[in-house]
Amino acid sequence: MSVSLKTPLVLVTDDDLVRVSEENPGYQFERERDGSVTVSPTSTNGAAKDGEAFAQLYAYAKKFGGKAFGSSAGFKLDGERIVKSPDASWVSRARIDALTAAERRVFYPLSPDVAIEVCSPSDSFETIVEKGAQYIQYGSTYAVAIDPQTRQVVEFGDPPAGLSLDFDAIIDA
Secondary structure: EEEOOOOOOOOOHHHHHHHHHHHHOOOOEEEEOOOOOEHHHEEEEHHHHHHHHHHHHHHHHHOOOEEEEEEOOOOOOOOOOEOOOOOEEEOOOOHHOOOOOOOOOOOOOOOOOOEEEOOOOOOOHHHHHHHEEEEEOOOOOOOEEEEEEEEEEEEEEOOOOOOOOOOHHHHOO
């Protein structure tokens, strides 16, 4: 079950978000535009599916460049407040190289080129699809929402050249 803290007493800074995440392994913390923090635990089976999605993006990065990230990587989608952690993601080398050292310090101030969200039993697929659309809204070129229970896949945008995801392998992991 996801827990959302809707009225923060104080703005959770990037450093606070990193510290809380490090102190609570197995949970995913995301910050919304209004400063609220959403906390979602990762199930064992869900982590295996996330791992397969990451493995596919990692293989892509090795072949085509850029960098693949697992579910614990946070990105500032709007460049300042909204921090999201896709289950797996990829950012091109050109976009990484365009970041300053300060921008690379905690959360990259961008929406990843590719973002994959896998629905866990504690999530609604509608919410995962909305997150996929949000990645596109903030600059991702390709986002995918996957529901392993129904085997539904919703794709947004176009995958980068050479990327072909094996959705069955992610669902069956």
